[in-house]
Amino acid sequence: MTTSIVENTVLQPTAGDAKTETSIPPELLTRHPLQNRWALWYLKADRNKEWEDCLKMVSLFDTVEDFWSLYNHIQSAGGLNWGSDYYLFKEGIKPMWEDVNNVQGGRWLVVVDKQRRQQLLDHYWLELLMAIVGEQFDEYGDYVCGAVVNVRQKGDKVSLWTRDATRDDVNLRIGQVLKQKLSIPDTEILRYEVHKDSSARTSSTVKPRICLPAKDPTPSKEKAASSPTPTTPTP
Amino acid sequence: MNTINNMVRASQFTSQLANTIFTLCAQLKTSGSMLEQSHKNELNKVFTSLRQACCRDNGQLGTPCRLKIMELVELRAMNWRTNLAHSQYYVNRPEGQHDPAPTVGIPQSSTSPQSVASPVPQSPQPPPMQFVPPNPMMFQDPMGGAPNPGGIFFIPAASTWMNPLMPMPPNPFLPHSMLPPDHQMFLRQRSLNKKPNLLNKTLQLRHEMIIRNSDSGKIMGVKGRRVAAVEQLTATVISFQKVDAKSKERTLTITASTMEDIERAKDMIIDTIRRNMSPIRTDMSIPPPVTSSDILLPPTQTPLLPPEDDEEEEEEEDIKLEQTSDGKLTFHCDDPELLAAAQEALSAYLRVRARPSAEEREKKKERRKSMPLQQNHPQEAQVMLKPSKTFHGSTPNLADGLAATTTVVMASTVPPTSGTVIQHQQVAEPIRYNRESLMSARDTLNHRIPSEMIQEISRVAPDILIA
Numbered sequence: 153m154t155t156s157i158v159e160n161t162v163l164q165p166t167a168g169d170a171k172t173e174t175s176i177p178p179e180l181l182t183r184h185p186l187q188n189r190w191a192l193w194y195l196k197a198d199r200n201k202e203w204e205d206c207l208k209m210v211s212l213f214d215t216v217e218d219f220w221s222l223y224n225h226i227q228s229a230g231g232l233n234w235g236s237d238y239y240l241f242k243e244g245i246k247p248m249w250e251d252v253n254n255v256q257g258g259r260w261l262v263v264v265d266k267q268r269r270q271q272l273l274d275h276y277w278l279e280l281l282m283a284i285v286g287e288q289f290d291e292y293g294d295y296v297c298g299a300v301v302n303v304r305q306k307g308d309k310v311s312l313w314t315r316d317a318t319r320d321d322v323n324l325r326i327g328q329v330l331k332q333k334l335s336i337p338d339t340e341i342l343r344y345e346v347h348k349d350s351s352a353r354t355s356s357t358v359k360p361r362i363c364l365p366a367k368d369p370t371p372s373k374e375k376a377a378s379s380p381t382p383t384t385p386t387p
Numbered sequence: 388m389n390t391i392n393n394m395v396r397a398s399q400f401t402s403q404l405a406n407t408i409f410t411l412c413a414q415l416k417t418s419g420s421m422l423e424q425s426h427k428n429e430l431n432k433v434f435t436s437l438r439q440a441c442c443r444d445n446g447q448l449g450t451p452c453r454l455k456i457m458e459l460v461e462l463r464a465m466n467w468r469t470n471l472a473h474s475q476y477y478v479n480r481p482e483g484q485h486d487p488a489p490t491v492g493i494p495q496s497s498t499s500p501q502s503v504a505s506p507v508p509q510s511p512q513p514p515p516m517q518f519v520p521p522n523p524m525m526f527q528d529p530m531g532g533a534p535n536p537g538g539i540f541f542i543p544a545a546s547t548w549m550n551p552l553m554p555m556p557p558n559p560f561l562p563h564s565m566l567p568p569d570h571q572m573f574l575r576q577r578s579l580n581k582k583p584n585l586l587n588k589t590l591q592l593r594h595e596m597i598i599r600n601s602d603s604g605k606i607m608g609v610k611g612r613r614v615a616a617v618e619q620l621t622a623t624v625i626s627f628q629k630v631d632a633k634s635k636e637r638t639l640t641i642t643a644s645t646m647e648d649i650e651r652a653k654d655m656i657i658d659t660i661r662r663n664m665s666p667i668r669t670d671m672s673i674p675p676p677v678t679s680s681d682i683l684l685p686p687t688q689t690p691l692l693p694p695e696d697d698e699e700e701e702e703e704e705d706i707k708l709e710q711t712s713d714g715k716l717t718f719h720c721d722d723p724e725l726l727a728a729a730q731e732a733l734s735a736y737l738r739v740r741a742r743p744s745a746e747e748r749e750k751k752k753e754r755r756k757s758m759p760l761q762q763n764h765p766q767e768a769q770v771m772l773k774p775s776k777t778f779h780g781s782t783p784n785l786a787d788g789l790a791a792t793t794t795v796v797m798a799s800t801v802p803p804t805s806g807t808v809i810q811h812q813q814v815a816e817p818i819r820y821n822r823e824s825l826m827s828a829r830d831t832l833n834h835r836i837p838s839e840m841i842q843e844i845s846r847v848a849p850d851i852l853i854a
Contacts, residue, residue: 187817221836286820
């Protein structure tokens with residue numbers, strides 16, 4: 153876990169490499185590759201535009217260096233205007249329900265306490281970013297699609313999107329890691345919501361598929377998998 | 388049961404046997420599922436006998452008895468769980484009716500050839516679908532031409548011994564569209580049943596093909612005149628499956644006594660669809676400029692091209708294919724999408740067939756890049772194009788860099804000496820960084836923001852950039 157291994161990036165031929173033939177500064181030679189290439193998206197609230205038109209891909213990165221370059225040079229989540237979002241998704245996955253990688257998926261939702269947004273929001277977001285780019289979700293990294301932060305006046309939200317809402321075992325484990333990485337206390341309940349339920353919702357709340365810790369009186373976390381909360385993702 | 392076994396063996400098709408069978412059927416209806424578990428072998432034996440009885444009997448047993456046997460055989464095939472369609476069929480069957488309906492689809496005929504044909508005891512739960520041809524998919528073209536745009540996918544047949552009254556499970560071999568959907572005529576064919584109808588004594592072949600429901604009208608013609616003409620000309624009976632108006636597909640059943648008739652009818656139907664392609668579809672496929680693209684083939688590889696490959700492309704109406712003496716293969720097509728598809732298919736074919744050297748592949752890739760083809764898919768390319776510029780700008784020749792240097796050790800717990808390039812483990816273990824290593828990297832590593840990244844951010848989202 154503590155070591156990193158050099159990835160053979162030659163295996164990922166990139167069409168543009170041949171075009172940029174600038175001389176390489178020596179410090180750029182030592183780079184720390186990430187397992188995945190990530191895309192940062194930014195959504196700037198604009199009521200006059202369609203949602204999708206507000207969504208912009210800001211940058212792609214696949215090294216630790218570029219991750220920090222980007223993070224250090226953009227506004228923190230807490231500094232964004234109301235209604236804005238950041239999304240960090242694996243390359244090729246659009247940060248929307250409709251994407252083929254998300255359509256069967258769901259999200260772990262962390263609701264940020266309004267009173268404590270100053271201290272929590274940026275902390276949650278950065279910890280989540282580090283967890284996903286650092287592949288901290290055990291063997292389930294492939295199930296992770298990306299992370300979202302919604303900056304909202306009524307309460308900010310941070311969420312982790314996963315690929316397959318039906319894999320309760322996977323999602324539960326991912327949720328446990330998330331809870332631990334973000335140091336979320338047991339008093340706060342994490343909910344896993346199925347995207348299909350969210351998109352088809354009629355009321356403002358969606359019945360979560362998994363809760364962490366489990367809502368019912370079963371004390372152990374493991375019980376959450378077999379808890380009666382799972383709902384069938386009917387449209 | 389033993390009585391039945393013995394009597395069948397002795398070919399004593401008497402009314403006594405019929406009565407015994409009746410009794411057995413009544414008993415098995417209630418206790419079949421239990422016996423299936425406790426006395427499987429005995430059940431297998433008696434079912435073999437029953438099937439033999441159907442086989443050898445010359446009418447002594449009588450239709451009601453045979454019906455009972457069929458009901459029983461089907462019931463067992465359904466794992467002793469009856470369904471509505473099944474029981475209704477047998478309830479509605481007048482016991483005295485003599486000649487069971489000759490159509491292939493109904494249970495008697497669909498089950499009996501199967502059971503007669505199988506010498507081994509029928510397995511208690513036959514698979515719901517059995518596929519006849521060994522290869523799952525093959526092309527055949529309607530006009531003796533290319534698989535596109537009028538290509539037909541032959542779907543392995545689901546043989547009819549599944550009760551046709553039961554809902555068909557979706558065919559798992561449904562092919563993925565290999566061409567732009569608007570060029571695909573959408574014809575699938577299923578179930579090439581060369582099953583002679585034993586009860587009818589005349590050879591009846593049945594063939595199913597699946598068409599677009601929207602093509603139904605074309606095939607039928609005004610007041611069904613066209614399909615009537617086809618039926619007359621080819622001596623076939625063509626029936627249309629009753630479907631909901633909203634349904635996308637519709638099954639045609641062609642019944643005839645010879646395979647040639649079926650083929651001719653099929654050809655006429657396909658021809659009808661082709662000739663009456665919806666004008667919308669045609670319009671879409673005529674962009675003004677005539678494009679052409681080349682693939683340079685090393686001359687030595689040219690002979691490797693099998694003739695059918697050439698034919699496929701040449702006989703296609705929309706794509707012209709030229710092969711010059713220097714081994715150059717040229718496509719001409721006035722539809723860039725079609726051209727792209729054709730090229731894709733050919734390159735895929737060549738990749739498998741010829742396995743060109745890395746150098747040649749590279750050359751080909753270069754050529755492909757310069758081809759107009761790329762511009763035909765702006766919507767696909769766009770998404771990745773912008774950011775990849777950013778990326779490459781920010782990490783020039785990352786691969787070279789890695790090859791030149793060696794290693795990366797993030798964690799302080801690991802001594803730097805162990806930091807040699809380990810390239811094999813990466814397959815199993817993803818590259819992980821824990822919080823501490825990332826945070827220390829934030830403080831120690833050079834992460835001067837590449838100017839390209841700044842430029843990109845300021846272009847896309849200037850409001851989030853921190854100077």
